[in-house]
Amino acid sequence: MHRFKISELGRNVFWLQGPERDHLVRVLRLSPGDEIIGFDNSGAEYKAVVNTVGDHSVTCGILEQDYPEVEARTQVYLVTGLSKGEKMEWVIQKGTELGMAGLIPLRTKRAVMKLEGNKAKDRVERWQKICGEAAKQSHRVRESKVYPVADWKELKDLLPPTTQWIIPYENEKSMTLRSVLKEFNPQEPIAILIGPEGGFEESEVLLAQNTLQAQSVSLGPRILRAETAAIATLTLVLGYYGDLG
CATH class of the missing domain: 3.40.1280.10 (SPOUT methyltransferase, trefoil knot domain)
Structure with missing residues (x-):
């Protein structure tokens, strides 16, 4: 699944705006019903489904939340x-x-x-x-x-x-x-x-x-x-x- 940096995180939902929204819509041509992965630099990632595609943002419903061990233990x-x-x-x-x-x-x-x-x-x-x-x-x-x-x-x-x-x-x-x-x-x-x-x-x-x-x-x-x-x-x-x- 394609990965995106979350622009705004809510309860059971997140939004993609700006370049992230444009990449999803114009480049990948994803639409409601498609599943993606979002991350917000907190250490978590979210499996989500595209709900609505607007002129300025994409709304995604969160399906699962995970904390994968992919970051280096030593900074x-x-x-x-x-x-x-x-x-x-x-x-x-x-x-x-x-x-x-x-x-x-x-x-x-x-x-x-x-x-x-x-x-x-x-x-x-x-x-x-x-x-x-x-x-x-x-x-x-x-x-x-x-x-x-x-x-x-x-x-x-x-x-x-x-x-x-x-x-x-x-x-x-x-x-x-x-x-x-x-x-x-x-x-x-x-x-x-x-x-x-x-x-x-x-x-x-x-x-x-x-x-x-x-x-x-x-x-x-x-x-x-x-x-x-x-x-x-x-x-x-x-x-x-x-x-x-």
């Missing part, structure tokens, strides 16, 4: 330096499919992309839509959250104070990711700091270590592209704690 966030082109979109899409809790776009010294003001706001809105589509595709019941574009000084306040920070760094030769994860508490959030094209400057790594108590780790002898490092590290962390089988 893992990506904090990624702004990258140009479609690289950010690719990381956001694949990260959502894998189960990341959220992503913070980070302004860094070597970032080629510069986002400020309304341009940054519009880009974040686009990225959040990508999260929504990826969440539907992967049958998640919570979208990954895309945070506003942030500076270094803002990071500490965006995530819980118990967050455990990792920063993959090509000059780290001794500390492995596995050894760090062994000491982490999977019941608390984990944030992965990933540089832009060209990586972090050494001063930024020191800043992360001093202000966030981030642990620098090695991802092996080969230098990975920013987007590869993001998805590889996310996969390794989720896999280590048993969220990828």
